[in-house]
Amino acid sequence: DAGITQSPRHKVTETGTPVTLRCHQTENHRYMYWYRQDPGHGLRLIHYSYGVKDTDKGEVSDGYSVSRSKTEDFLLTLESATSSQTSVYFCAISPRESPLHFGNGTRLTVT
Amino acid sequence: QQQVKQSPQSLIVQKGGISIINCAYENTAFDYFPWYQQFPGKGPALLIAIRPDVSEKKEGRFTISFNKSAKQFSLHIMDSQPGDSATYFCAAPGTASKLTFGTGTRLQVTL
DSSP states (O other): OTTEEEEOSEEEEOTTOOEEEEEEESSOOSEEEEEEEETTTEEEEEEEEEETTEEEEOTTOTTEEEEEEETTEEEEEESSOOGGGOEEEEEEEESSSSOOEEOOOEEEEEO | OOOEEEEOSEEEEETTSOEEEEEEESOOOSSOEEEEEEOTTSOOEEEEEEOTTOSEEEETTEEEEEETTTTEEEEEESSOOGGGOEEEEEEEEOGGGOEEEOOOEEEEEEO
């Protein structure tokens, strides 16, 4: 799907453990995004990046951090996972400010 | 913070009928207003988008109508087909062109 790979596709973890989700792109797009999708909320922006080492917060960034050390990789870290972070996480990429292509998501369950 | 209201939450349409999904936004940004289509287990895929200086855009069976004065835009799917059964999301650009998504409409097209 448009050169985006999310890993892992599924993960179950315990409350309080750190979790890192990875997004890898082969399109060399400048912008990368992390969204979470929950029933009744649509897609909500967690963090986004507009270049290597350039990141900014979205509307639901509390409890999440990101890093982008290479153009192709954008990592999302939950420092100490909570049950409220159980969700489906989508990475998106774009050559401009609005997301164009989404990955197939990571389903995260925090028990 | 941009708010986007999407309706209806779910929609059942007979094959060959017209599906209509509506969205209302709060703040205007001169950027494009997209619609995304999502199938189960997949990420959202950009379906069609319109710029706010255009009142209508048509691509095949899909049409976006945009009413800037009312701050509303809608997706019309003509001759709806069972393969159109999916969840549809509208989105509106906010500050720094970051998109705010609607909560989604689950469309089911029956035979």
